[in-house]
């Protein structure tokens with residue numbers, strides 16, 4: 001199954017969610033491939049890879065100058081098709097007829113080797129996100145309890161509708177995941193019900209699991225570990241475990 005993690009807003013926990021989900025699936029024995037489409041290379045770095053030293057990145061694969069099998073790097077915490085800073089130029093480089101399908105075509109050759117392919121995306125709704133959504137069966141939308149996250153979801157939904165119309169009829173929104181949550185704040189409570197309403201409006205749902213704010217997430221990223229390994233007892237780790245359970249119940253139904 002190919003899953004994209006996306007939101008038009010940055011800093012909402014897309015990368016943290018992609019990494020925690022992957023780590024949880026690997027822990028359960030699934031074969032996982034991460035694909036990093038963000039020029040900031042946060043996920044690539046979190047797996048201990050220096051994006052300046054790699055030979056071929058997801059960009060070369062999308063351009064067609066490398067293939068996925070060559071570019072994938074195996075780490076002890078999963079396989080990754082890494083990002084490079086040059087992905088920032090993707091909208092200028094990847095163009096022309098069929099450019100939305102580049103990732104999908106490339107993944108057809110290797111999808112059989114993996115149970116789950118998790119695509120981490122940049123906030124900009126350009127050719128990279130369109131490629132991710134075109135290749136995916138499901139999209140997970142991480143969102144914070146704030147107004148900009150709501151706007152980010154609406155903008156992403158516009159892209160989801162376009163992709164459904166033109167390149168991937170069967171794309172579904174698996175759910176909206178509340179991240180960086182501080183339960184005691186009143187604003188958070190209000191926003192949570194707004195998020196839940198919006199999730200229904202876009203034909204999806206708010207996951208019951210909600211990921212609380214916790215320093216362990218940042219520390220895990222800084223020490224190039226995943227949150228589930230770094231501090232399994234932390235709030236965000238147990239919340240991500242609950243999310244992964246919920247995700248898997250749907251995915252394996």
Ligand SMILES: Nc1ncnc2c1ncn2[C@@H]1O[C@H](COP(=O)(O)OP(=O)(O)O)[C@@H](O)[C@H]1O
Nearest residue numbers: 010011012013014015016180212213214217218
């Ligand atoms: N649950 C959380 N608690 C605390 N910090 C978090 C949490 N989730 C993410 N962060 C931090 O917030 C920042 C943005 O998260 P990130 O996953 O990189 O977002 P995005 O990929 O959407 O830009 C990072 O510094 C990350 O460590």
Ligand SMILES: [Mg+2]
Nearest residue numbers: 014015038042
């Ligand atoms: Mg990110």
